[in-house]
Amino acid sequence: MNKTAIVRCEHFNSAHRLHNPHWSEEKNQKIFGKCNNPNYHGHNYDLEVKVIGICDPSTGYVIDAKVLSDLIKEKVLDRFDHKNLNLDTEEFKTLNPTAENIAMVIYNILKPELDNELDLKIKLYETARNYVEYPHS
Numbered sequence: 001m002n003k004t005a006i007v008r009c010e011h012f013n014s015a016h017r018l019h020n021p022h023w024s025e026e027k028n029q030k031i032f033g034k035c036n037n038p039n040y041h042g043h044n045y046d047l048e049v050k051v052i053g054i055c056d057p058s059t060g061y062v063i064d065a066k067v068l069s070d071l072i073k074e075k076v077l078d079r080f081d082h083k084n085l086n087l088d089t090e091e092f093k094t095l096n097p098t099a100e101n102i103a104m105v106i107y108n109i110l111k112p113e114l115d116n117e118l119d120l121k122i123k124l125y126e127t128a129r130n131y132v133e134y135p136h137s
Contacts, residue, residue: 003119005052006061008068012081015042016097019086040084045102046125047076049110053118063118075109099126103134 017040018032028036035041049072053062083089085097091105103124111120125131 001054003052004055004062005050005121006063006065006068007048007050008065008072010047010049010069010072010077012045012047012077013042014045014080014083014085014097015040016085016092017041018096018098020096040086043126046131047072047106048123048125049106050121050123051114051118052121053115063114071110071113075113076106079109099124099130099132100134103132107134 016035017037018035019028020031023031049068051063051068055062079089079091080102085092085102092101095101095105103122106124107120107122110122114120122134123131124134
């Protein structure tokens with residue numbers, strides 16, 4: 001039986017600063033530019049959560065869309081929306097909140113909540129022209 005993917009799209013707003021505390025201010029500015037602003041900056045993130053698996057023959061679902069929506073709201077949106085990722089979240093106290101790391105963290109939050117036979121892909125748009133996918137294969 002072929003696998004099917006269901007995708008849930010969500011949106012959240014967060015502030016962050018890209019900064020490596022082991023580097024000088026000059027090196028941080030050179031590498032991260034405007035994203036190293038000491039007063040932080042924000043993004044309107046668009047999130048796509050893709051769950052891939054075989055449809056349950058009794059429901060026709062890979063996963064119930066309402067269940068997926070509630071899971072994302074509880075585990076991701078409530079945690080990151082309208083937050084300063086560097087200051088307000090445990091996940092980014094010591095992890096640089098790049099789009100790549102945010103996508104990886106979201107994956108690591110959601111994956112344990114899903115049945116083992118389901119695959120998960122995260123696509124995170126930091127801007128309309130820049131996005132990351134995790135994992136990428």
